[in-house]
Amino acid sequence: QVQLVESGGGLVQAGGSLRLSCAASGRTFSSYHIGWFRQAPGKEREFVAGINWSGRLTNYADSVKGRFTASKDNAKNTVYLQMNSLKPDDTAVYSCAAIPNTEAFPARSLLGYRYWGQGTQVTVSS
Numbered sequence: 604q605v606q607l608v609e610s611g612g613g614l615v616q617a618g619g620s621l622r623l624s625c626a627a628s629g630r631t632f633s634s635y636h637i638g639w640f641r642q643a644p645g646k647e648r649e650f651v652a653g654i655n656w657s658g659r660l661t662n663y664a665d666s667v668k669g670r671f672t673a674s675k676d677n678a679k680n681t682v683y684l685q686m687n688s689l690k691p692d693d694t695a696v697y698s699c700a701a702i703p704n705t706e707a708f709p710a711r712s713l714l715g716y717r718y719w720g721q722g723t724q725v726t727v728s729s
Contacts, residue, residue, distance in 0.1 A: 605627055605628070605629040605632075607718055607719065607720035608625070608626045609624065609699055610624045610723060611623040611723060612697060612723030612725045613724075614727075615689055615726070615727055616727070617689060617690055617728065619727070620686060620687045620689065621686045621725060622684065622685050623683065623697055624681055625637060625683070625684075625699035626679075626680060626681045627681070628680065632677060632680040633656050633677060633704070634656065634703065635701040635704055635718075636654065636703075636709075636710055637701055637702075638652070638700045638701075639651040639652040639684050639697060639699055640697070641693075641695035641698070642722075643694060643696075646695075648698075648713065650664055650712070650713075651663070651664050651667055651697070652667065652671055652672075653708065654674065654682060655708040658674065658675040662709035666692075670689075671686050682699060684699075691728070694726050696722040696723065696725075697725050698719055698720050698721070698723075700713075700718060702715045702716045702717065703715075
């Protein structure tokens with residue numbers, strides 16, 4: 604099994620930046636693609652960004668493209684989401700999730716993700 608723990612959320616003003624971390628333990632980290640999802644109150648959970656098992660491929664939702672960047676450090680078993688130019692609409696609970704790298708990338712649907720972190724709150728004030 605894989606355990607995922609997010610951190611780095613907080614309160615930031617519009618236009619600011621925040622970096623989220625997703626630390627993994629358990630099975631080999633490189634055996635999985637990692638997806639970032641977010642859910643705002645009263646709204647459905649949506650795909651934000653993905654990074655493949657090697658870290659050489661990334662994919663982003665249109666709403667965050669050009670503002671968010673996913674990366675990973677295999678030595679630290681950690682995936683990062685750098686969020687710049689934050690908007691109030693980015694306010695949500697952000698979660699990372701792992702899907703086996705035998706699945707195709709990108710994996711933008713929630714289907715197939717086997718492990719989820721607890722989530723971290725991101726609040727962007729206007």
